[in-house]
Amino acid sequence: AQSVTQPDIHITVSEGASLELRCNYSYGATPYLFWYVQSPGQGLQLLLKYFSGDTLVQGIKGFEAEFKRSQSSFNLRKPSVHWSDAAEYFCAVGIYGGSQGNLIFGKGTKLSVKP
Amino acid sequence: GAGVSQSPSNKVTEKGKDVELRCDPISGHTALYWYRQRLGQGLEFLIYFQGNSAPDKSGLPSDRFSAERTGESVSTLTIQRTQQEDSAVYLCASSLTGGRADTQYFGPGTRLTVL
Numbered sequence: 001a002q003s004v005t006q007p008d009i010h011i012t013v014s015e016g017a018s019l020e021l022r023c024n025y026s027y028g029a030t031p032y033l034f035w036y037v038q039s040p041g042q043g044l045q046l047l048l049k050y051f052s053g054d055t056l057v058q059g060i061k062g063f064e065a066e067f068k069r070s071q072s073s074f075n076l077r078k079p080s081v082h083w084s085d086a087a088e089y090f091c092a093v094g095i096y097g098g099s100q101g102n103l104i105f106g107k108g109t110k111l112s113v114k115p
Numbered sequence: 116g117a118g119v120s121q122s123p124s125n126k127v128t129e130k131g132k133d134v135e136l137r138c139d140p141i142s143g144h145t146a147l148y149w150y151r152q153r154l155g156q157g158l159e160f161l162i163y164f165q166g167n168s169a170p171d172k173s174g175l176p177s178d179r180f181s182a183e184r185t186g187e188s189v190s191t192l193t194i195q196r197t198q199q200e201d202s203a204v205y206l207c208a209s210s211l212t213g214g215r216a217d218t219q220y221f222g223p224g225t226r227l228t229v230l
Contacts, residue, residue: 004157032215043119043206043221044158051216090157094215102148102174103219107157 002027004091006106013081014114021076021109023091032094033074034103035065039087047089050074061085086113117141119222121207127228128197136192136225138207144220146213147190149182150206152224158206164190165213197229 005024013019025031032051036044048059055067065076074091088110092103120139128134140147149161160174164184175181179197184190194201204224210217 034218036221041223043223044208045221046218049216049218092158094217102160102163102171103158104160105150105157107155 002093002095002104004093004104004106006089006091006109008109009107010110010112012112012114015083016080019076019078019081019085019111021089021091021111023074023076023106024072025074025091025093026072027093031067031074033065033067034092034094035059035063035074035076036090036092036105037061037087038090038108044090047076081111081113083113083115086111119207119209119220121205121222121225123225124223125226125228127230129230130199131196133193133195134197134227136194136205136207136227138190138192138209138222140188140190140207140209141220143187144209144211145187146210146217147184148208148210148219149190149192150208151176152204152206154203161192161205163213194227197227199229202227202229 003026034049035047038044047063048057050057050067057065088108090108091106122137145166147164150158152158162182163171179195182192204226206224208219208221210219
C-alpha cells in the first residue's frame with residue numbers, strides 16, 4: 001500500500017541554522033513527490049515537487065529537496081532558516097491510475113524556530 | 116487571480132445535526148478534491164471530482180458523508196447526523212487537469228466542531 005512517513009513530529013532549530021526534514025515513501029511505481037507548507041490559519045502552499053529528471057529540486061522560499069530512489073526518500077532542506085519558516089510541513093506522493101488524482105500525505109512535521 | 120475559497124471558515128454544530136461545507140475552486144480547474152485533517156494528523160483524502168467523470172468516493176469514511184459538484188464549479192460536502200469524531204478541518208483543493216503530477220491549490224479550510 002502507498003504510504004508516506006515523516007519520522008519527526010516536531011523539530012526546533014535556531015534562526016540561521018540549517019534544516020532538514022525527512023520524508024520516506026512507499027509506492028510501487030515512479031513517485032511524484034511534493035512538499036507543502038501549512039502556516040497557522042493558512043491553507044497548504046506548495047513548496048516544490050518532483051516528477052523526473054534532476055533529483056535535486058529547487059522550490060520557493062529557498063527550499064530544496066533531493067529525491068533518492070535507493071532510500072525511498074525525499075528530504076526537504078534549507079541552508080538558513082528564518083523565523084517566518086515556522087509552520088507545519090507535509091510530504092506527499094501523487095497516486096496514479098484510474099480516476100484517482102489524489103495525494104497521500106504524511107502526518108506532517110511541525111517546525112519551531114528559536115530566535 | 117482568486118484562489119480556492121471555502122465557507123464557512125468555522126462551523127460549530129450539535130451531534131446529530133447535518134452540515135454543509137462549500138468550496139469554490141479556482142476558475143478553469145477541472146479537478147476538485149476534499150480532504151479531512153484531524154488534530155495532529157495528516158490529510159486524509161475524501162473525494163475527487165474530475166470534469167464530468169464519476170467522482171472517486173473511495174476516501175469517504177461512511178455513508179453519512181456525501182459530496183456534489185455542479186459542472187466544474189462549486190462543490191458541497193455534506194455530513195449527515197454528525198458525530199464528535201467528525202470534528203476536523205475540512206480542506207478543499209483544485210487543480211487544472213487532475214493528473215497526479217498536477218499541483219493542487221488548497222483553500223483555507225472549514226473548521227468543524229461537533230459538540
